[in-house]
Amino acid sequence: MRMVDIIEKKRDGQQLTKEEIRFVVDGYTNDTLPDYQMSAFLMAVYFQGMTAEETAELTLAMLDSGDQIDLANIHGIKVDKHSTGGVGDTTTLVLAPLVAAVGVPVAKMSGRGLGHTGGTLDKLESVPGFHVEITEEQFIELVNRNQVAVIGQSGNLTPADKKMYSLRDVTATVNSIPLIASSIMSKKMASGADAIVLDVKVGAGAFMKNIDDARKLADAMVEIGNQVGRNTLAVISDMNQPLGFAIGNALEVKEAIATLQGNGPDDLQELCLVLGSKMVLLAEKAKTEEEARTMLLQTMKDGTALSKFKEFLAAQGGDASVIDDMTKLPTAKYQIPVPAPSNGYVSEIIADEVGTAAMLLGAGRATKESTIDLSVGVVLHKKVGDAVNKDEPIATIHSNAENVEEVTKRIIDAYTFTDQQPEKKPIIYQ
Ligand code: URA
Numbered sequence: 055m056r057m058v059d060i061i062e063k064k065r066d067g068q069q070l071t072k073e074e075i076r077f078v079v080d081g082y083t084n085d086t087l088p089d090y091q092m093s094a095f096l097m098a099v100y101f102q103g104m105t106a107e108e109t110a111e112l113t114l115a116m117l118d119s120g121d122q123i124d125l126a127n128i129h130g131i132k133v134d135k136h137s138t139g140g141v142g143d144t145t146t147l148v149l150a151p152l153v154a155a156v157g158v159p160v161a162k163m164s165g166r167g168l169g170h171t172g173g174t175l176d177k178l179e180s181v182p183g184f185h186v187e188i189t190e191e192q193f194i195e196l197v198n199r200n201q202v203a204v205i206g207q208s209g210n211l212t213p214a215d216k217k218m219y220s221l222r223d224v225t226a227t228v229n230s231i232p233l234i235a236s237s238i239m240s241k242k243m244a245s246g247a248d249a250i251v252l253d254v255k256v257g258a259g260a261f262m263k264n265i266d267d268a269r270k271l272a273d274a275m276v277e278i279g280n281q282v283g284r285n286t287l288a289v290i291s292d293m294n295q296p297l298g299f300a301i302g303n304a305l306e307v308k309e310a311i312a313t314l315q316g317n318g319p320d321d322l323q324e325l326c327l328v329l330g331s332k333m334v335l336l337a338e339k340a341k342t343e344e345e346a347r348t349m350l351l352q353t354m355k356d357g358t359a360l361s362k363f364k365e366f367l368a369a370q371g372g373d374a375s376v377i378d379d380m381t382k383l384p385t386a387k388y389q390i391p392v393p394a395p396s397n398g399y400v401s402e403i404i405a406d407e408v409g410t411a412a413m414l415l416g417a418g419r420a421t422k423e424s425t426i427d428l429s430v431g432v433v434l435h436k437k438v439g440d441a442v443n444k445d446e447p448i449a450t451i452h453s454n455a456e457n458v459e460e461v462t463k464r465i466i467d468a469y470t471f472t473d474q475q476p477e478k479k480p481i482i483y484q
């Protein structure tokens with residue numbers, strides 16, 4: 055088989071065979087195919103797309119490129135959740151204890167990654183003592199005992215995806231539905247999930263800018279999941295503004311605590327209830343989505359969701375008393391309000407811009423080696439549809455540096471104001 059023939063075939067819009075797809079993925083993983091041929095191949099896929107069969111085969115080839123986590127010793131149906139990325143997405147912090155509180159086993163493998171804020175791991179590490187350096191045996195034992203544990207990414211999972219994603223990043227081929235779908239689904243499958251709930255974000259702050267593309271990506275991932283025997287559902291949710299109010303590591307932990315008590319931001323609570331209900335349903339802990347939602351709301355009301363979070367933090371060395379005394383979480387030296395530049399209504403908040411503002415404060419990593427400041431970030435006070443008066447605070451900057459001129463400007467620029475009250479956008483589209 056010759057790579058040049060496969061590139062040509064895809065360039066001309068023909069369907070590749072299983073053997074051809076395996077040849078590409080295996081060759082690239084073990085360094086027998088050069089970056090320039092892989093780049094050309096990815097660009098051909100970008101323009102020509104892939105059929106459902108090709109996409110499923112690509113996913114399986116990436117899955118087989120490395121190790122897979124075996125969660126067979128965990129009792130029950132392991133349901134994982136994946137979001138296609140957003141700004142201030144606190145859902146995992148809320149969902150893990152929330153669904154565990156109704157008996158869904160949550161065996162979360164989590165990485166640090168690059169972004170506006172740290173990953174779920176970094177956020178959890180703002181709780182003093184909390185750590186994810188546990189053995190696989192301890193991890194499995196904890197999930198069986200408490201229904202929830204988080205372990206740092208270990209082993210050699212989907213090396214094909216790591217290499218391909220890095221190359222896509224620098225060849226303008228990230229935004230391809232079959233490439234995104236196979237990248238996400240291969241990782242979810244490698245980390246051992248029996249069933250998967252996908253949160254596909256749509257809007258200015260997401261990969262998918264419009265509902266049609268979001269639907270195509272959701273359909274592609276659901277189809278892969280179901281073809282390979284992992285029960286998969288997708289929700290399409292809004293990313294036309296940041297989710298919730300908090301963007302920052304410890305700030306998001308505080309927001310998650312409030313949400314587990316039923317006092318969180320409306321959009322974050324609603325998204326967690328919708329995603330959580332689907333997880334409960336796939337784990338067969340409820341018969342209908344309504345029943346699942348009632349169970350989850352009950353755990354928020356009666357305190358069991360919050361107790362589950364405490365139990366989970368303590369089991370991994372964390373100081374669970376932060377939940378009753380949030381001043382024990384890392385706190386930035388300065389809290390600086392951002393004044394509204396005019397009267398009116400908020401009509402848009404560009405999520406990426408707010409994310410970059412948080413990153414400039416030190417909440418996220420620019421390179422793998424960067425250290426992050428867990429205490430800093432941005433808390434929004436006004437969201438789309440809210441009325442504002444000139445000079446009223448639209449957000450608060452949490453910073454360890456006194457000079458926040460650039461960050462302030464970014465936040466103000468992220469907001470658009472209008473005279474007429476705009477319609478509130480739904481958080482869930484489908
Ligand atoms: N997230 C992933 O993991 N992969 C992609 O290709 C895009 C988003």
Ligand code: CA
Pocket residue numbers: 141142143144297298299300301306309322
């Ligand atoms: Ca948030």
